[in-house]
Amino acid sequence: MQQYDVLIIGGGPTGLSTGISVAKAGLNAVIVEEHPKIGHPLACGEGLSIDKMRTVENMPKYNSEETYDDFIINRKNYLIERILSTQRFFFGTSGVATSQLETVTINRPLFDHLMAKEAQKNGVDLSLQSRVNEVKRDGNSVIVKTTSQTYRANLVIGCDGPSAHSVKMIGLKGPSEYVQGVEFNIKGILTDALDFYFDFNRFPKMHYGWVFPKKSSTNIGIVVDPASNPNTILKKFMNLHFNDVKEEDIIQRIAGIIPASGPIPNLCTDNYMVAGDAAGLTNSIFYGGIAIGIHSGWLAAQTAIEACKSKNFSKKKLLEYEYKCRMMPYADPIIQKAHQILYSDFTANDLENFGSLIDGWDITRMNIWKKLLLSFKALSKPSMIKKFWNARIIAYGFSKSRDWGF
Numbered sequence: 001m002q003q004y005d006v007l008i009i010g011g012g013p014t015g016l017s018t019g020i021s022v023a024k025a026g027l028n029a030v031i032v033e034e035h036p037k038i039g040h041p042l043a044c045g046e047g048l049s050i051d052k053m054r055t056v057e058n059m060p061k062y063n064s065e066e067t068y069d070d071f072i073i074n075r076k077n078y079l080i081e082r083i084l085s086t087q088r089f090f091f092g093t094s095g096v097a098t099s100q101l102e103t104v105t106i107n108r109p110l111f112d113h114l115m116a117k118e119a120q121k122n123g124v125d126l127s128l129q130s131r132v133n134e135v136k137r138d139g140n141s142v143i144v145k146t147t148s149q150t151y152r153a154n155l156v157i158g159c160d161g162p163s164a165h166s167v168k169m170i171g172l173k174g175p176s177e178y179v180q181g182v183e184f185n186i187k188g189i190l191t192d193a194l195d196f197y198f199d200f201n202r203f204p205k206m207h208y209g210w211v212f213p214k215k216s217s218t219n220i221g222i223v224v225d226p227a228s229n230p231n232t233i234l235k236k237f238m239n240l241h242f243n244d245v246k247e248e249d250i251i252q253r254i255a256g257i258i259p260a261s262g263p264i265p266n267l268c269t270d271n272y273m274v275a276g277d278a279a280g281l282t283n284s285i286f287y288g289g290i291a292i293g294i295h296s297g298w299l300a301a302q303t304a305i306e307a308c309k310s311k312n313f314s315k316k317k318l319l320e321y322e323y324k325c326r327m328m329p330y331a332d333p334i335i336q337k338a339h340q341i342l343y344s345d346f347t348a349n350d351l352e353n354f355g356s357l358i359d360g361w362d363i364t365r366m367n368i369w370k371k372l373l374l375s376f377k378a379l380s381k382p383s384m385i386k387k388f389w390n391a392r393i394i395a396y397g398f399s400k401s402r403d404w405g406f
């Protein structure tokens with residue numbers, strides 16, 4: 001049986017970030033990934049904030065061409081596909097909010113690949129095509145059984161994405177609510193900003209639709225309720241906004257589920273922590289999770305390093321990670337509250353009214369004056385009087401999300 005200080009389940013951005021940090025600290029670590037190739041299959045809109053790309057520890061280097069020349073599989077592939085200075089948020093037909101956050105679209109398979117190279121360069125073992133079937137505490141360590149072998153580790157970090165199997169195997173509660181994301185990658189550039197469409201009138205089951213331009217193609221996707229037919233809605237959404245796109249322009253179709261219920265009740269127990277999607281750590285307004293996953297993986301790694309130094313793997317020790325994580329803006333309960341009001345309580349009319357209130361505003365910057373002005377505007381609109389507090393929560397949720405989550 002192979003023994004490790006730290007065993008990480010899942011080779012997505014969260015697991016890779018965790019692996020890079022623990023390996024840099026000299027810990028003996030392995031990442032166990034069920035798929036044969038890192039970065040595949042792809043399930044991502046590939047939108048990310050430049051600020052997070054620059055400031056979050058363990059992100060693949062912004063200037064990839066210079067730093068990672070050796071690792072670029074194909075010289076035609078670039079880590080950064082397009083730099084964008086504007087996001088637009090369309091609310092039905094009533095208003096368009098904007099934001100001047102700088103964002104990028106990335107080549108996500110290459111992004112994950114570069115992170116895996118960095119983890120391996122620092123000494124992490126990577127076990128591919130190895131699906132974890134069992135996670136069981138045994139004394140002061142954990143036994144992990146995969147399709148190919150059995151491991152013993154002092155600490156296991158669950159980074160196994162939305163399905164969160166390891167969370168349930170260890171006896172914690174996983175995410176309780178999911179949404180579906182589907183996307184077409186289309187030939188050609190169809191916009192010059194990161195565009196988000198909220199439109200409950202025409203698309204009652206759709207939370208929002210996105211249009212993200214890449215280097216020579218565009219990602220058009222939607223997030224919908226789990227009990228709906230995403231393919232039909234995506235086609236309708238695409239035809240409404242880009243009716244000249246033909247079937248043969250679709251390069252690729254991708255799909256996946258995204259946790260939508262916010263951070264799960266417990267992020268750790270004895271000998272075990274959970275991070276990223278598996279911990280419900282996605283932005284439940286925009287449903288992005290790359291930067292959040294990489295950051296929460298890094299946070300979990302910091303506690304893992306301390307735990308290994310002190311040989312204390314108790315829940316009490318690991319709670320240090322949980323406290324730090326819950327202090328982060330991406331775990332703020334206001335985002336979850338805004339998610340619930342926006343996607344469950346708001347009617348199509350409420351959304352139209354909300355759009356008209358914030359038309360032209362930077363929705364990711366709500367200072368005290370903006371909040372007061374929003375209340376004033378809402379109170380002077382008869383149909384919004386009862387909902388003005390909800391409108392404030394949604395606007396605050398957008399603002400708190402800022403660039404964590406797309």
Ligand SMILES: Cc1cc2nc3c(=O)[nH]c(=O)nc-3n(C[C@H](O)[C@H](O)[C@H](O)COP(=O)(O)OP(=O)(O)OC[C@H]3O[C@@H](n4cnc5c(N)ncnc54)[C@H](O)[C@@H]3O)c2cc1C
Pocket residue numbers: 009010011012013014015032033034035043044045046047048130131132133159160161162163165166181182183221254255256257258275276277278282287288289290291293405406
């Ligand atoms: C359609 C769609 C579009 C999205 N667009 C964006 C976007 O534009 N921007 C953004 O920031 N986020 C986006 N996201 C969310 C983002 O992709 C995730 O938040 C991010 O990938 C989370 O990283 P992770 O490492 O936690 O999980 P994952 O990337 O899901 O990685 C988990 C890994 O664990 C492996 N695994 C699972 N179970 C096991 C097991 N039992 N044994 C071994 N390995 C296992 C999986 O194979 C996988 O490789 C999107 C998601 C979807 C579905």
